[in-house]
Amino acid sequence: MNCCELMDASVYLTKEVGNPFEAYPNKIDYFTKSELAEIMGGAIYKVKQKSKSVTIDELIADGWNRLIGNNWEWINPLIELVPVEDGE
Incomplete structure (x- = not known):
C-alpha cells in the first residue's frame, strides 16, 4: 500500500x-492519522490512552500531547504533519 x-x-x-x-x-x-499509525508500527504517529501507572508529566516529557479526555497522541519529532483540507 x-x-x-x-x-x-x-x-x-x-x-x-x-x-x-x-x-x-x-x-x-x-494519509489519515489512523493510516499514519499503521506505517512502520507507529514510527510516525501514535495514539493511546493514558494508563494509571504513568503520570501526565512523564507523557509530556516523552513527547505526548493530549488530544481529548484521556487520549494522547505522539508525533515523531523528526517530521512535520501538515493538515490537508477536505477536497484537496
Whole structure:
C-alpha cells in the first residue's frame, strides 16, 4: 500500500489508490492519522490512552500531547504533519 521514495535525503510517502491493474495507478501523498499509525508500527504517529501507572508529566516529557479526555497522541519529532483540507 505504501511506497517510499528517496527525495533529497528525505522520505516521501505515497499510497496507490484506484485500480491496481492500471498501467499507471494514481498515487496520493496524504494519509489519515489512523493510516499514519499503521506505517512502520507507529514510527510516525501514535495514539493511546493514558494508563494509571504513568503520570501526565512523564507523557509530556516523552513527547505526548493530549488530544481529548484521556487520549494522547505522539508525533515523531523528526517530521512535520501538515493538515490537508477536505477536497484537496
